[in-house]
Amino acid sequence: MQNFVFYNPVKIVFGKGVTEKTGEHVKAWGSKALLVYGRESIKKNGIYDKVTASLKASGVTWIEHGGVKANPVISHVREGAKKAKENGIDVILAVGGGSVIDESKAIAAASKYGGDAWDLYLEGIKPGETLPLVTVLTL
Numbered sequence: 001m002q003n004f005v006f007y008n009p010v011k012i013v014f015g016k017g018v019t020e021k022t023g024e025h026v027k028a029w030g031s032k033a034l035l036v037y038g039r040e041s042i043k044k045n046g047i048y049d050k051v052t053a054s055l056k057a058s059g060v061t062w063i064e065h066g067g068v069k070a071n072p073v074i075s076h077v078r079e080g081a082k083k084a085k086e087n088g089i090d091v092i093l094a095v096g097g098g099s100v101i102d103e104s105k106a107i108a109a110a111s112k113y114g115g116d117a118w119d120l121y122l123e124g125i126k127p128g129e130t131l132p133l134v135t136v137l138t139l
Contacts, residue, residue: 023058029132030090033062036104072103084111095136
């Protein structure tokens with residue numbers, strides 16, 4: 001076996017009532033969030049209201065970026081990165097399942113990258129700085 005170092009700085013919070021504390025976790029990274037979500041399910045099931053109430057209570061403002069498709073498309077990533085850049089976003093907040101989280105990771109990287117988001121995939125460019133990402137997994 002070869003020697004290696006694995007470093008994975010991730011904080012995972014589980015339990016009852018943790019959705020209502022989302023704002024506190026986001027606030028640790030900044031005061032302006034890009035709220036990324038899919039279609040309307042988080043609004044229908046009440047998670048949207050819990051998350052946005054928590055953001056408001058913590059003094060976090062947000063810009064919405066809804067409409068993530070089941071298989072995210074690069075044009076929507078580009079739109080999200082543009083919103084992040086134009087609005088001085090400090091942190092990405094993904095509320096949803098795997099597709100929402102995947103697109104949010106791409107937005108986090110693309111918003112700090114000087115070129116086109118697709119370069120990160122086609123050219124295999126490793127992003128330097130990225131925006132922090134907080135997720136509320138709704139699976």
